[in-house]
Amino acid sequence: MLDGVSLDHLRIFIAAADEGSFSAGGRRLRRTQSVVSQTLANLEAQLGVKLFDRSSRSPVLTRQGLALLAEARAVVSRMDVLKARAKGLSDGLEPDLSVVVDVVFPLDQLTGAVAAFQEKFPATPLTLYVEALGAVLQPVMTGRCAFGVMGSLPTAPGQLTRERLLSVRWAFVASPTHPLASLKAPIPAGVLAQHRQLVLTDRSELSQGKDFGVFSSNTWRLADLGAKHAFLRAGLGWGGMPTGVVETDLANGSLVRLDLEEVPDANLVMAMFAVFRTDTPPGPAGRWLIEHLKSGSATPARTAKAKRARFQP
Amino acid sequence: MLDGVSLDHLRIFIAAADEGSFSAGGRRLRRTQSVVSQTLANLEAQLGVKLFDRSSRSPVLTRQGLALLAEARAVVSRMDVLKARAKGLSDGLEPDLSVVVDVVFPLDQLTGAVAAFQEKFPATPLTLYVEALGAVLQPVMTGRCAFGVMGSLPTAPGQLTRERLLSVRWAFVASPTHPLASLKAPIPAGVLAQHRQLVLTDRSELSQGKDFGVFSSNTWRLADLGAKHAFLRAGLGWGGMPTGVVETDLANGSLVRLDLEEVPDANLVMAMFAVFRTDTPPGPAGRWLIEHLKSGSATPARTAKAKRARFQP
DNA sequence: AGAAACCATCGCTTGGGGCGATAGATGCTC
DNA sequence: GAGCATCTATCGCCCCAAGCGATGGTTTCT
Numbered sequence: 001m002l003d004g005v006s007l008d009h010l011r012i013f014i015a016a017a018d019e020g021s022f023s024a025g026g027r028r029l030r031r032t033q034s035v036v037s038q039t040l041a042n043l044e045a046q047l048g049v050k051l052f053d054r055s056s057r058s059p060v061l062t063r064q065g066l067a068l069l070a071e072a073r074a075v076v077s078r079m080d081v082l083k084a085r086a087k088g089l090s091d092g093l094e095p096d097l098s099v100v101v102d103v104v105f106p107l108d109q110l111t112g113a114v115a116a117f118q119e120k121f122p123a124t125p126l127t128l129y130v131e132a133l134g135a136v137l138q139p140v141m142t143g144r145c146a147f148g149v150m151g152s153l154p155t156a157p158g159q160l161t162r163e164r165l166l167s168v169r170w171a172f173v174a175s176p177t178h179p180l181a182s183l184k185a186p187i188p189a190g191v192l193a194q195h196r197q198l199v200l201t202d203r204s205e206l207s208q209g210k211d212f213g214v215f216s217s218n219t220w221r222l223a224d225l226g227a228k229h230a231f232l233r234a235g236l237g238w239g240g241m242p243t244g245v246v247e248t249d250l251a252n253g254s255l256v257r258l259d260l261e262e263v264p265d266a267n268l269v270m271a272m273f274a275v276f277r278t279d280t281p282p283g284p285a286g287r288w289l290i291e292h293l294k295s296g297s298a299t300p301a302r303t304a305k306a307k308r309a310r311f312q313p
Numbered sequence: 314m315l316d317g318v319s320l321d322h323l324r325i326f327i328a329a330a331d332e333g334s335f336s337a338g339g340r341r342l343r344r345t346q347s348v349v350s351q352t353l354a355n356l357e358a359q360l361g362v363k364l365f366d367r368s369s370r371s372p373v374l375t376r377q378g379l380a381l382l383a384e385a386r387a388v389v390s391r392m393d394v395l396k397a398r399a400k401g402l403s404d405g406l407e408p409d410l411s412v413v414v415d416v417v418f419p420l421d422q423l424t425g426a427v428a429a430f431q432e433k434f435p436a437t438p439l440t441l442y443v444e445a446l447g448a449v450l451q452p453v454m455t456g457r458c459a460f461g462v463m464g465s466l467p468t469a470p471g472q473l474t475r476e477r478l479l480s481v482r483w484a485f486v487a488s489p490t491h492p493l494a495s496l497k498a499p500i501p502a503g504v505l506a507q508h509r510q511l512v513l514t515d516r517s518e519l520s521q522g523k524d525f526g527v528f529s530s531n532t533w534r535l536a537d538l539g540a541k542h543a544f545l546r547a548g549l550g551w552g553g554m555p556t557g558v559v560e561t562d563l564a565n566g567s568l569v570r571l572d573l574e575e576v577p578d579a580n581l582v583m584a585m586f587a588v589f590r591t592d593t594p595p596g597p598a599g600r601w602l603i604e605h606l607k608s609g610s611a612t613p614a615r616t617a618k619a620k621r622a623r624f625q626p
Numbered sequence: 627a628g629a630a631a632c633c634a635t636c637g638c639t640t641g642g643g644g645c646g647a648t649a650g651a652t653g654c655t656c
Numbered sequence: 657g658a659g660c661a662t663c664t665a666t667c668g669c670c671c672c673a674a675g676c677g678a679t680g681g682t683t684t685c686t
Contacts (some may be wrong), residue, residue: 032644032645067402085380347634
């Protein structure tokens with residue numbers, strides 16, 4: 001034995017204190033009265049503290065006993081936490097979860113799912129990375145993240161599995177002060193190419209040379225969606241944005257939608273997928289999170305519902 | 314045994330994980346390597362979780378093992394807290410401390426001492442009551458409070474011990490709009506008696522009929538020092554206040570000092586005492602707090618020092 | 627190849643946890 | 657007040673899990 005006082009000692013102490021009687025405490029734990037008596041005498045000796053006043057018929061906690069009772073509860077409660085955690089792990093729950101999400105993924109959908117996740121799996125630490133485009137892929141490949149959330153794969157290695165989550169509507173926009181904004185008719189590619197396009201980029205090598213929706217050779221590359229947003233509003237160029245991000249701008253006129261000849265009906269959508277390595281599929285927690293990132297499983301939050309209504313008119 | 318997993322299991326787990334080796338972990342705990350091996354196998358079986366990957370030469374924690382290691386540390390750490398607490402109690406430290414303090418006790422001295430107390434005895438819950446005059450005595454008599462802090466005892470039962478703490482300077486004041494305020498010469502008792510005096514009182518029976526510094530038969534009795542303060546400032550009467558409470562009022566003129574004929578040199582001080590039942594003297598924590606309530610042991614806080622300087626010009 | 631670690635497994639011993647019995651004390655009931 | 661029920665303390669006994677030492681297999685370093 002490494003230490004005189006054990007968990008069983010504390011459990012017997014708690015039972016006796018709760019029941020107000022050694023005998024009753026013993027009954028609760030299916031132990032004889034004698035072991036309770038001996039154990040508590042032993043515990044008192046180990047701690048050097050009188051826990052019970054035995055002068056009356058049934059023992060009553062001393063003040064010291066009351067103080068240590070709270071400590072004892074804390075100890076066994078912590079042990080119960082450990083066992084609960086172990087139970088989860090033995091059922092296959094992953095000990096922690098790292099996820100990387102593309103910036104263009106709808107924020108409210110993400111926050112709603114993550115909030116629900118924390119409530120559902122409070123013991124599972126969740127680490128969230130937000131990256132752009134190809135930068136999502138890298139941590140998934142290396143295994144640092146259990147899965148990633150990203151748009152159409154520029155290059156889809158065979159070792160990856162992807163699973164459709166939802167679609168992000170896309171709009172090409174510009175500031176109302178921008179020359180393109182005054183053109184009502186569908187804009188042909190030739191005209192587009194004459195104006196600087198703002199393009200989201202990232203620092204990874206995986207998406208090098210793989211451009212998505214780039215119509216102009218005159219481009220500025222921005223690694224941050226918020227920066228791109230600000231540049232667009234400042235009239236420094238035109239480019240595509242998720243409609244969810246710019247809808248208030250479109251409503252109040254600080255950005256206007258561009259009608260492109262190449263994109264009929266402005267119906268551009270980008271499908272978003274959960275992507276993970278086929279050899280290490282997500283465990284229960286990761287799977288749960290993936291399910292709750294799908295469009296059908298929006299959180300009951302009001303904002304999410306409103307957003308969905310706008311997405312499917 | 315009430316439960317398969319014990320504290321010793323966790324301690325062995327922690328040692329092995331820390332050392333990165335079963336043998337080294339065993340050495341640290343003065344146990345054979347075989348018991349470490351067996352114990353960990355047993356623990357893994359109990360929890361249903363593989364803690365170590367034994368495929369390589371020296372075992373390495375699995376992800377689950379890493380997660381449970383943190384939990385294990387939490388459990389034994391909580392147990393260490395319990396034992397530390399028990400150690401304090403066995404050394405005679407009281408499990409908790411209740412104290413009742415008279416409102417007129419200098420606030421900064423009190424807060425300083427209490428703050429230092431919480432730092433010195435973080436495990437000892439401190440309950441503080443603030444009462445007026447005789448109301449301080451009652452919880453001390455009944456034993457609900459280990460000691461009380463109060464002014465001169467109106468009636469000093471022999472079963473109480475008192476110990477001097479510090480002196481509170483006292484001033485008789487009134488609003489500048491009050492008729493007495495315009496009298497420069499020392500005011501005789503006869504004149505005082507013609508004006509309403511505001512007197513601090515309390516709801517206990519112990520101070521019934523025992524008035525302190527009452528010169529007028531026309532009195533209003535206030536159970537709250539703050540209320541008395543407000544009444545004085547409103548010009549509703551005259552009365553005594555601790556100088557510490559009214560010094561800013563005296564400085565900015567919202568109250569003026571009265572020069573009483575009965576009280577030469579305005580040198581009225583009220584000695585304050587720690588009072589406790591002789592049969593239950595305070596333990597180490599209580600004694601520590603009493604020492605730090607004395608005037609010489611002011612906290613190093615700037616305000617307290619400044620206040621003391623003003624008190625002893 | 628050999629030494630030196632490491633871990634798993636197997637008997638063997640032993641100490642503490644648990645049981646039952648007993649005795650003394652206290653409170654309830656008739 | 658006698659009898660009964662229930663409580664705690666203590667004793668002797670049993671037994672299992674914890675611990676030990678030895679053995680064997682494996683990896684790493686020299």
